[in-house]
Amino acid sequence: MKQNHRHFALVLAVASLTAFTTSAADAPFDGLGTSIQNLYRLSDAKSRSISPENFTGEKGKAAMSTNGPALRAARDLGQGWKVSPYVHIPGKQTFTLAEIDGPGCIQHIWLTPAPLDKTRWMILRFYWDGETEPSVEVPLGDFFACGWARYCQINSLPVCVNPGSAFNSYWQMPFRKKAKVTIENLDDPQITIYYQIDYTLTQVPDDAAYFHAQFRREDPLKQAGLYTILDGVEGKGQYVGTYLAWEAHSTGWWGEGEIKFYLDGDKEFPTIAGTGTEDYFCGSYDFDTRDAEGKTHYTEFSTPYTGLAQVIRPDGHYDAMTRFGLYRWHITDPVRFDKNFKVTIQALGWMSGGRYQPLKDDIASVAYWYQTEPHKAFPKLPSKDELELK
Numbered sequence: 034m035k036q037n038h039r040h041f042a043l044v045l046a047v048a049s050l051t052a053f054t055t056s057a058a059d060a061p062f063d064g065l066g067t068s069i070q071n072l073y074r075l076s077d078a079k080s081r082s083i084s085p086e087n088f089t090g091e092k093g094k095a096a097m098s099t100n101g102p103a104l105r106a107a108r109d110l111g112q113g114w115k116v117s118p119y120v121h122i123p124g125k126q127t128f129t130l131a132e133i134d135g136p137g138c139i140q141h142i143w144l145t146p147a148p149l150d151k152t153r154w155m156i157l158r159f160y161w162d163g164e165t166e167p168s169v170e171v172p173l174g175d176f177f178a179c180g181w182a183r184y185c186q187i188n189s190l191p192v193c194v195n196p197g198s199a200f201n202s203y204w205q206m207p208f209r210k211k212a213k214v215t216i217e218n219l220d221d222p223q224i225t226i227y228y229q230i231d232y233t234l235t236q237v238p239d240d241a242a243y244f245h246a247q248f249r250r251e252d253p254l255k256q257a258g259l260y261t262i263l264d265g266v267e268g269k270g271q272y273v274g275t276y277l278a279w280e281a282h283s284t285g286w287w288g289e290g291e292i293k294f295y296l297d298g299d300k301e302f303p304t305i306a307g308t309g310t311e312d313y314f315c316g317s318y319d320f321d322t323r324d325a326e327g328k329t330h331y332t333e334f335s336t337p338y339t340g341l342a343q344v345i346r347p348d349g350h351y352d353a354m355t356r357f358g359l360y361r362w363h364i365t366d367p368v369r370f371d372k373n374f375k376v377t378i379q380a381l382g383w384m385s386g387g388r389y390q391p392l393k394d395d396i397a398s399v400a401y402w403y404q405t406e407p408h409k410a411f412p413k414l415p416s417k418d419e420l421e422l423k
Contacts, residue, residue, distance in 0.1 A: 065138055065205065077422075078235035083131040084228060085117045087129035103282045122226075124221040130228055131214040133384075135162075135235040135411070139206040139214075146173055149198045150182045154238025155218040161243045162210040166410045171248040172420065173216065177202065178342060178360045180278030180398045182422055185343040188335040191274070191362055193311050200285060204401070205259075206244040207237045210375035219417045240271050242403035247411050250397035250419065253282065258290070258380050265412075266374040270404025271367035275313075280356045280395035283382055287392060288318050291381025297372045305368065310378065314359045315339040338362045362401075376400060 062071070079092075101117025114120070122128045132218040133139075146152055152174030159169035169176070177200040178192050179185045187194040193201040205210070212232075218224050247263060254260055262275060267365035288310030293303040307313040311320050320341050323333040335342045342357030342416025344352040368374075416419075 046366050063238070064233050065207070065238075067140075074204065076235065078233045081133075081137075081232055081234060082135070083230045083232075085120050090131070090232070118227060119225055121223045121225055122216065122218045123223045124218055124348060127215050127217040128226075129213065129215050130226075131212065131230045133208070133212040133232060135208045135210050135212065135234070136237045137208060137212070138209075138228040138237065139212060139230060139231050139232045140203070141231040141303075142200075142202040142214075142228070143231075143316075144173075144200050144226055145198050146200075147198075147225040149174075151180070151220055151224065152182045153422055154417060155224060156217040156219060157416065158215045159206070159219070159244070159246075160211075160213040160215075161208045161406065164406065166408070167245055168408060170247050170411055170414055171399050173200070175248055175276060175278065175397060176200075176246060178276045178301070178340075178358060178399075180397055180399075181343060181356055182356055183343075183345070185334065186356055187340065187342050187360070188337075188361060189340060189360065190337045190364060192360070198244055202252040204244055206346065207241040208243070209237055219420070223262070238402045243406050243408075244401075245270075245408060246399055246401045248397065248414065249347060250395075250400050250415050250421075251397035252397075252423070253393035254380060254396065257393050257416050260380055260396045260398070262292075262376040262380050262398045262405075263402070264375045265409050266402070266404065267372065267409050268405040268407075269371050270402055271369045272363060272374065272376065272400070272402045272403035274360065274362045276355070276358070276360045276398075276401075277378075278358055278397040279352050281392075282354065282397035283390070283392060285382050287380065287382050287394060288319065288390060289381035289383070292376065292378045293387070294368050295377075296368075296370050297374075299375075310359075311341075312377075314341060316341060339365060374402070 062076040064076035076147055077272060083089040083090040096113050098117035099112050101389055103118055104116055107114045107116045146155055153172045155173040157169060157171055157173050157176050160169040161168050174182050176181055177194055178187050179194055184198050192201045193295040207333050233422040251260060256288060290310050292307040292313045294305040296304045310374060320331050321329040321330050331344045332340055333344055341359050347355060380392040380394050382390040382392050
């Protein structure tokens with residue numbers, strides 16, 4: 034009898050697994066989450082793209098411009114020959130890069146700005162489903178892990194920065210009713226932006242959360258040794274990435290501090306704590322390697338999930354301080370929360386006697402996460418003077 038029961042249970046288990054697998058395979062594909070494993074699957078999703086050659090993304094309406102900024106270059110060729118490849122944005126003005134009716138998902142953003150050294154004064158904002166408060170509010174360079182307004186090659190999965198100043202985002206950004214993307218020029222002179230926003234129109238799963246990114250900066254730190262990356266998040270979601278632009282204000286190693294994730298009502302002590310700054314960014318021992326002459330030095334690296342992608346070294350002239358750009362994407366290990374969320378990192382160096390030294394460095398950050406809406410309004414963005422790289 035026991036053997037019969039076991040056989041029956043096994044048959045049920047196999048049948049259930051087969052039914053689940055068959056059901057999953059037979060379910061209509063929505064075109065989202067594409068990868069090498071599912072590129073063969075067909076769907077009813079519709080591919081669209083917005084650029085200066087098609088401001089609305091409307092089907093069959095691209096490359097129709099007759100009076101774009103490159104009209105003179107195309108004067109011998111006419112319509113359809115790269116008449117409108119970029120936009121100029123006057124000083125102190127906000128330009129809408131895209132406004133899309135859903136449901137759908139932004140799947141890729143490419144852009145290149147000029148001048149590159151003013152990207153801290155170019156503010157990206159993303160709004161989902163008609164909200165009045167942005168879910169993304171970040172200076173352009175920092176959003177793409179290049180916070181020091183200089184070219185820095187990034188070879189990661191969700192963010193790539195390629196020669197000569199091509200910024201790419203592959204973060205998936207679903208929306209149900211509407212998506213709006215703007216850029217504000219805080220400076221007085223005009224800026225030039227080439228851009229393309231690739232998206233799909235398709236049904237969005239019920240459990241799809243909304244993409245968020247928030248910028249912060251303290252120069253110097255208000256409280257020695259402690260910097261808040263993200264606070265005030267309420268709702269259900271998951272944290273997916275950190276970018277830090279860090280300027281050291283003292284000699285010696287600056288990265289002994291631990292990152293801390295406070296989940297769902299954590300107060301004095303967090304649920305998750307790291308063991309050091311370079312450890313959180315998946316390096317070790319100060320990111321140091323030794324060269325052929327026996328000298329140790331910081332070693333830049335850029336990988337799919339983590340990187341010390343930028344080290345700006347003192348040059349005896351205007352680059353007086355050492356500055357760093359670091360990213361950590363939680364793609365395989367998102368930090369999940371149900372009610373509220375907070376992230377901090379310590380800024381610790383060393384002093385005599387083998388003691389930790391709380392530092393007052395210049396730290397800027399971008400926190401990336403998905404969550405349910407509505408979200409709490411972000412802290413006020415630093416002013417133009419407070420954003421300025423010094």
